[in-house]
Amino acid sequence: MLEVDCTMLTPYEVLKTSGHVDKFSDWMCRDLKTGEIFRADHLVEEVLEARLKGDQEARGLVEDANAAAKDDAEKKKRKKKVKQIKAVKLDDDVVKEYEEILAKIDGYSGPELGELMEKYDIGNPVTGETLESPRAFNLMFETAIGPSGQLKGYLRPETAQGQFLNFNKLLEFNNSKTPFASASIGKSFRNEISPRAGLLRVREFLMAEIEHFVDPLDKSHPKFNEIKDIKLSFLPRDVQEAGSTEPIVKTVGEAVASRMVDNETLGYFIARIYQFLMKIGVDESKLRFRQHMANEMAHYAADCWDGELKTSYGWIECVGCADRSAYDLTVHSKKTKEKLVVRQKLDNPIEVTKWEIDLTKKLFGPKFRKDAPKVESHLLNMSQDDLASKAELLKANGKFTIKVDGVDGEVELDDKLVKIEQRTKVEHVREYVPSVIEPSFGIGRIIYSVFEHSFWNRPEDNARSVLSFPPLVAPTKVLLVPLSNHKDLVPVTTEVAKILRKSQIPFKIDDSGVSIGKRYARNDELGTPFGVTIDFESAKDHSVTLRERDSTKQVRGSVEDVIKAIRDITYNGASWEEGTKDLTPFIAQAEAEAETD
Numbered sequence: 001m002l003e004v005d006c007t008m009l010t011p012y013e014v015l016k017t018s019g020h021v022d023k024f025s026d027w028m029c030r031d032l033k034t035g036e037i038f039r040a041d042h043l044v045e046e047v048l049e050a051r052l053k054g055d056q057e058a059r060g061l062v063e064d065a066n067a068a069a070k071d072d073a074e075k076k077k078r079k080k081k082v083k084q085i086k087a088v089k090l091d092d093d094v095v096k097e098y099e100e101i102l103a104k105i106d107g108y109s110g111p112e113l114g115e116l117m118e119k120y121d122i123g124n125p126v127t128g129e130t131l132e133s134p135r136a137f138n139l140m141f142e143t144a145i146g147p148s149g150q151l152k153g154y155l156r157p158e159t160a161q162g163q164f165l166n167f168n169k170l171l172e173f174n175n176s177k178t179p180f181a182s183a184s185i186g187k188s189f190r191n192e193i194s195p196r197a198g199l200l201r202v203r204e205f206l207m208a209e210i211e212h213f214v215d216p217l218d219k220s221h222p223k224f225n226e227i228k229d230i231k232l233s234f235l236p237r238d239v240q241e242a243g244s245t246e247p248i249v250k251t252v253g254e255a256v257a258s259r260m261v262d263n264e265t266l267g268y269f270i271a272r273i274y275q276f277l278m279k280i281g282v283d284e285s286k287l288r289f290r291q292h293m294a295n296e297m298a299h300y301a302a303d304c305w306d307g308e309l310k311t312s313y314g315w316i317e318c319v320g321c322a323d324r325s326a327y328d329l330t331v332h333s334k335k336t337k338e339k340l341v342v343r344q345k346l347d348n349p350i351e352v353t354k355w356e357i358d359l360t361k362k363l364f365g366p367k368f369r370k371d372a373p374k375v376e377s378h379l380l381n382m383s384q385d386d387l388a389s390k391a392e393l394l395k396a397n398g399k400f401t402i403k404v405d406g407v408d409g410e411v412e413l414d415d416k417l418v419k420i421e422q423r424t425k426v427e428h429v430r431e432y433v434p435s436v437i438e439p440s441f442g443i444g445r446i447i448y449s450v451f452e453h454s455f456w457n458r459p460e461d462n463a464r465s466v467l468s469f470p471p472l473v474a475p476t477k478v479l480l481v482p483l484s485n486h487k488d489l490v491p492v493t494t495e496v497a498k499i500l501r502k503s504q505i506p507f508k509i510d511d512s513g514v515s516i517g518k519r520y521a522r523n524d525e526l527g528t529p530f531g532v533t534i535d536f537e538s539a540k541d542h543s544v545t546l547r548e549r550d551s552t553k554q555v556r557g558s559v560e561d562v563i564k565a566i567r568d569i570t571y572n573g574a575s576w577e578e579g580t581k582d583l584t585p586f587i588a589q590a591e592a593e594a595e596t597d
């Protein structure tokens, strides 16, 4: 996988060609009285959810739906968005309809959202005022490049386009063969209609995207066997369309065999996304893969699954995994006239029948004058389907018309100017535009979810919180704590610090005067996985105690053995038991008391 770093500032032509200028939008509706703007799908979702909560209260299923908000974040969100939930009982049929709409809320088009707003009387959730019908709002930030202000540009809404523009270079680096992948980590910008919920929806965010280029006729993956038995929670399109949010648990192998997930490569990356999220501390029970519905799919996607994480804000899309087919390379190639293809030498030459067009060039100049090159280039870039249909018209009427970019009106061509024929040739090389499988990670959303999933309170003392970051992702791996400020402990503390520094293990010394229990507790809250304690024995024999954050278990051994255990657990995937098997279990009376202090 080749990492590339492309520009954020993107010329208009690139994003016009990729379809973003015309199609990268969300639906917004305006309150003409207050000037407030709402994102239509979020508005419908919030209002219907609030009505369902009110219904639950009226049925006596919750005591007070306003007070029953899951947590502070939800309360705050509700206060701002839906003033008060009213305890109103709904008809059973209406409850069912609302639930079905919510299950497929991501799949509605703008006009459909408008119909829902009208049908269910959804207006400004605070004042009840009727809103304007949903309008498409392009999410890209526009800018002018250069001093003349003539060259229009945008801040990139995704990192992908830069990778597609570099396709030929990437292909060359990969010996002109697929499969291969490129990756990019960088900022993307979207002019979100209503940014909210902290890091979850922001206008500038860090993205990490992989573009994996693969033969469209062979989307198998050489390492599929390694991941095929991983079991995942899938929420496929048909389940959502039936109004349900009940996931189906299957292995990736089964999901691909049944064609629920379109192909091996897409399945492979879904599984690798899962492995990555597990490694960094996501709670498995709060992860599902939801398939996009037909309407929801981006303009370029052939199939798409979102890795969604459950947080206090509900299920949040954190990683998208799309099969973008050959869309991007095809449109860029058509626009730039630069071939973006893989050439595969065939062991057995094949016969290929194709439509071909011949131009009687000497007639083009006199007939089309300055437009002749544009017309010629349009004709030479016509797809096989286009050629077939024009050949039919030529046969039937002796002429056909086309619309050419940059030429006014329609252009008419007759059988003196062009000849279109199907010809069979023997080919020794197969040329194809690769398909692209794209896992796209939103780093802010993932980090936020890891924080939520890692946070808990000790049952014995609710005030003591812990962030259970896996050692690999914890910013500080070790808290180095001398038992007291006694001068005898200083040299050995300095020495252990030196060894940790040399071993490149990030650590922090806490030699403050507070009790050791308090020092452990505040570092548990920062997510530091290990405590290395230095006591008077350490000064004599260089032994230290190693404490594990979540279980508070302690073991003892030489400085070297303890550091080896930390290294094995943090970087080599060993469990606590495996990593500390050569160390001695340890219960220090003073410390045990301090722990409960």
Ligand SMILES: Nc1ncnc2c1ncn2[C@@H]1O[C@H](COP(=O)(O)OP(=O)(O)OP(=O)(O)O)[C@@H](O)[C@H]1O
Pocket: 190, 192, 199, 200, 201, 202, 203, 205, 207, 317, 318, 319, 320, 440, 441, 442, 443, 444, 445, 446
């Ligand atoms: N405004 C944003 N703020 C933070 N992260 C974002 C934002 N928009 C997208 N992302 C992240 O980038 C990833 C890939 O972008 P993608 O285009 O698939 O998102 P999207 O479907 O437009 O997201 P949403 O439907 O939530 O607007 C998402 O999975 C998400 O993690």
